[in-house]
Amino acid sequence: MDFDFSAILLALTVLFGVVWGLDRLFLYKKRKAHFEEAGEEYRDPAAVDWARSLFPVIFVVLLLRSFVAEPFRIPSGSMMPTLDVGDFILVNKFAYGLRLPAFNNKFVSLGEPKRGDVVVFRFPGFLCQDDSGKIVRSGDVTCADPNASIPGQNWIKRIVGLPGDTIEVRDSQIFINGKPVVDTLIGPFKGNPARPEDNELLYYNASIWSEQLGSVNHLIARMPSRGPTPPIPNNRVPSVVPPNCYIVMGDDRENSEDSRWWGCLPEQNLVGKAFMIWFSWKGWGTGGVDFHRIGSVIH
Structure with missing residues (x-):
């Protein structure tokens, strides 16, 4: 539940x-x-x-x-190395407008998401085709049941494409409006093999890159040997981002179930903008409290 x-x-x-x-x-x-x-x-x-x-x-x-602000805990490694499993973050709830609690309907607009923002949102579901041929959102990733209920989960990803952008993604290389996103290799990922999320990156010889999205410079992880990811455009994502929709991706590029799998993020599903790590717990015997991450601003 x-x-x-x-x-x-x-x-x-x-x-x-x-x-x-x-x-x-x-x-x-x-x-x-x-x-x-x-x-x-x-x-x-x-x-x-x-x-x-x-x-x-x-x-x-x-x-x-x-x-004002709402706390969330990072449950998976899809945003590594920016956000780690066990990070507790604060999300700015008025960055993009005021919304009714529980219903999430916006009643005051205060701003628009920018390229590179790390956003929390309600998972919109997978794009599927029902028996009549209509495209619907479903909670079933296989689309075998296009009417499956969508779990009420909060997800976190980074905004890559804005409404009206022409987006192309080939493996981990992103092209926006015909221009490649600038990225620079930093070096191999270094982590703790005792942590499952670190061990996967180490197993697949992940490398860490610095990526420039708009005015935001941030880190991403790449694991080409883990296997190919869906390109953009595909049957769920058109090359041109529709109005009131955003293309979002995780910073752990080969380990993130994002817009490449389930389509663009509707604006109405936005919850807020992540802005700070207020606590970080890496588990007993695998790091404990990570004091270096506490108070970090999320870029």
């Missing part, structure tokens, strides 16, 4: 608010008068007392998570 913390916070805020509000409107005065007549010290019923105490706390947390 997918865990939607924003939806739970919203539901609790509404529940506690309704309980407290209805009590104050219809029951509070009569109950207080009863206590005064009996000469007893006034006290709220347990349910009302809990609602009154917790409502402002949960409401403030909901506002902060929905409109």
Whole structure:
């Protein structure tokens, strides 16, 4: 089952608010008068007392998570070496506009994503063709069931293509509007063989490159020997990025299930822009707390 913390916070805020509000409107005065007549010290019923105490706390947390910043944990290595498994990051929730909590509908626009931004988004699903020939989004990667429900998961990738761009990807080489993205070899990947995510990069002799996407210079990992990745354009991704859509890719180029597999990212699925690592845990016996990464700005 997918865990939607924003939806739970919203539901609790509404529940506690309704309980407290209805009590104050219809029951509070009569109950207080009863206590005064009996000469007893006034006290709220347990349910009302809990609602009154917790409502402002949960409401403030909901506002902060929905409109200011939200924490996320990196669960996979698809964004290595920029983001490592066990990194805890903060995501700017107002970078691209204000959205309703849980529903994610934008009601105030504050900016647009830029090439090179690292973004968190709701996974849109795989592009499949249903029985009528219509292209739909499905939760089934094989498209055997085009009506499969899409898991409510938050993913993180880097924006490569903007609406209107002409994109071409050949293995790990990206061409934007006919020009190759500039990248420079730094050297072989060096990691801890005891960590599964590091061991895979070491096994396939990964190399680390510096890549320039717009104004953003960042690191990527390449593992050509791991196997080919889908090119762009393909049957899911046209050469020209559609309006209100973005091409996103992971920085671990051969180990990232991204737009090359499931198409462009709809603008409505954006959650926010990742901007800082606030904690990093590499596991017991394989590094523990990585103090060097704490406080790092995400580029």
